[in-house]
Amino acid sequence: MKTAFITGITGQDGAYLAKFLLEKGYAVHGGVRRTASMNRGRLAELGIENEIQYHDFDLLELSNIVSVIDEIKPDEIYNLAAQSFVAASFRQPLLTSELDALGVLRILEALRMTGSQARFYQASTSEMFGKIQDQIQSEMTPLYPRSPYGVAKLFAHWITVNYREAHNIFAASGILFNHESPLRGQEFVTRKITLTLAKIKHRNANILELGNLNAARDWGFAGDFVQGMWKMLQHKVADTYVLATGRTNSVRDFVTHAADALGFRLAWEGDGVNETARDRSTNRIVVRVNPAFFRASEVDTLIGCPAKAERDLDWKPKATFEELVEGMASADNDRVSRGCVLF
Numbered sequence: 448m449k450t451a452f453i454t455g456i457t458g459q460d461g462a463y464l465a466k467f468l469l470e471k472g473y474a475v476h477g478g479v480r481r482t483a484s485m486n487r488g489r490l491a492e493l494g495i496e497n498e499i500q501y502h503d504f505d506l507l508e509l510s511n512i513v514s515v516i517d518e519i520k521p522d523e524i525y526n527l528a529a530q531s532f533v534a535a536s537f538r539q540p541l542l543t544s545e546l547d548a549l550g551v552l553r554i555l556e557a558l559r560m561t562g563s564q565a566r567f568y569q570a571s572t573s574e575m576f577g578k579i580q581d582q583i584q585s586e587m588t589p590l591y592p593r594s595p596y597g598v599a600k601l602f603a604h605w606i607t608v609n610y611r612e613a614h615n616i617f618a619a620s621g622i623l624f625n626h627e628s629p630l631r632g633q634e635f636v637t638r639k640i641t642l643t644l645a646k647i648k649h650r651n652a653n654i655l656e657l658g659n660l661n662a663a664r665d666w667g668f669a670g671d672f673v674q675g676m677w678k679m680l681q682h683k684v685a686d687t688y689v690l691a692t693g694r695t696n697s698v699r700d701f702v703t704h705a706a707d708a709l710g711f712r713l714a715w716e717g718d719g720v721n722e723t724a725r726d727r728s729t730n731r732i733v734v735r736v737n738p739a740f741f742r743a744s745e746v747d748t749l750i751g752c753p754a755k756a757e758r759d760l761d762w763k764p765k766a767t768f769e770e771l772v773e774g775m776a777s778a779d780n781d782r783v784s785r786g787c788v789l790f
């Protein structure tokens with residue numbers, strides 16, 4: 448039986464990855480930071496809350512990272528822990544860098560200091576492409592991050608490559624494009640859209656306020672992407688891979704599809720900050736722009752090329768954009784109608 452240690456196990460990807468590894472017969476250990484309230488709702492929703500061995504873990508604390516690795520002696524470490532919300536990184540750039548940049552270096556140093564032979568996965572991100580230098584982004588595309596989050600993740604990516612080359616650590620970096628699911632945090636735009644529209648439908652909210660409707664992302668399903676993480680650690684050599692769907696859609700497209708799935712009939716009207724969407728059946732405005740959600744510097748559009756992962760890892764995303772949106776809308780419709788939105 449192999450042993451895996453997942454940092455960030457309480458987050459979206461951590462939950463899906465834990466389920467996937469448990470099904471493969473792994474002993475799964477999870478790192479959780481101390482908080483005043485329990486936050487294992489995603490693991491509970493997947494029915495695996497009690498199948499995981501939990502360890503106190505914080506990216507800020509080197510001694511803690513060393514002792515956890517010493518105690519578990521994992522075969523594989525998946526570093527998914529991060530301050531992952533781009534908008535928050537503009538307000539908390541130092542904290543974001545401590546966690547998302549130096550936190551990764553702390554784990555790599557812990558691996559070096561303990562002489563652990565664990566294979567290491569780093570959760571890198573398409574946010575590193577930022578102001579895109581190629582129309583379609585691949586492992587060869589120059590990086591140009593546009594937020595403190597993107598800059599911190601860029602450091603983490605390169606320090607992972609450096610420890611691979613300098614210290615012979617099996618350290619893989621997955622440059623993952625946006626991946627979403629019914630377990631996505633409510634602050635991210637996809638989940639904000641499906642949850643708020645479901646609430647409007649059930650008369651628990653009046654309006655969905657969004658920022659940049661023109662932003663376009665390559666959106667995939669998180670359940671597909673965690674399988675790619677695992678494949679990177681099964682490969683004969685550690686490397687860097689892009690995981691993406693190769694298709695891009697705007698925030699406006701996402702709203703339109705989610706609204707359709709929930710039974711609204713939207714008509715878009717106006718331009719720029721005055722753009723709105725009216726529900727034709729009730730004649731009510733249900734979506735409007737609020738500039739408070741604009742970013743100080745924006746990533747306008749992303750679209751990834753997953754050809755290397757397809758070729759070397761035999762990885763391909765399965766869910767389509769439409770299936771993703773419908774799945775998220777349906778899950779939030781159920782939760783709101785049951786009055787049970789736990790995360």
Ligand code: NAP
Binds near residue numbers: 455479505529573625
């Ligand atoms: P998420 O839902 O925000 O989960 C982040 C996890 O990190 C949570 O478990 C959180 O714990 C934990 N964490 C935060 N600060 C920590 C600290 N100081 N010490 C230890 N743990 C800490 O993120 P996700 O969407 O699952 O993403 C997983 C990883 O992939 C992240 O590194 C993210 O930056 C990266 N990524 C995500 C995407 C995407 O589209 N989802 C794409 C590319 C890369 P709490 O539950 O206590 O908050």
Ligand code: F7E
Binds near residue numbers: 531659740746
């Ligand atoms: O924004 C626009 C916003 O916050 C997507 C993280 O997982 O993926 C995620 O980062 C787009 C941006 O995700 C709202 O301006 C419009 O252009 O859902 P998001 P993100 O910033 O792409 C990457 C790959 C990661 O690595 C990150 O960890 O949507 N947008 N209106 C809005 N975004 C939000 N959150 N809220 C709005 O009201």
